[in-house]
Amino acid sequence: MVSKAAVFPFIxxxxxxxxAFLVENPAxxxxxxxxxxxxxxxxxxxxxxxxxxxFEGRI
Numbered sequence: 001m002v003s004k005a006a007v008f009p010f011i012x013x014x015x016x017x018x019x020a021f022l023v024e025n026p027a028x029x030x031x032x033x034x035x036x037x038x039x040x041x042x043x044x045x046x047x048x049x050x051x052x053x054x055f056e057g058r059i
Contacts, residue, residue, distance in 0.1 A: 009046060010040045 016035045024030040 006046070009039060009042045012042060 002025060012035060016032065019028055019032040019035055
């Protein structure tokens with residue numbers, strides 16, 4: 001079973017791949033960079049708040 005918190009970063013990552021194929025336009029390049037930043041931000045937030053990581057003792 002996949003947690004709901006893990007679904008959002010996955011969807012944003014899929015959007016990144018979709019935008020990556022449209023990089024011919026500078027606006028899409030800026031959108032791609034923004035979505036990659038958003039993915040990193042959400043992943044870090046998810047990593048910090050996930051208690052399972054602390055219980056397992058590894059990242």
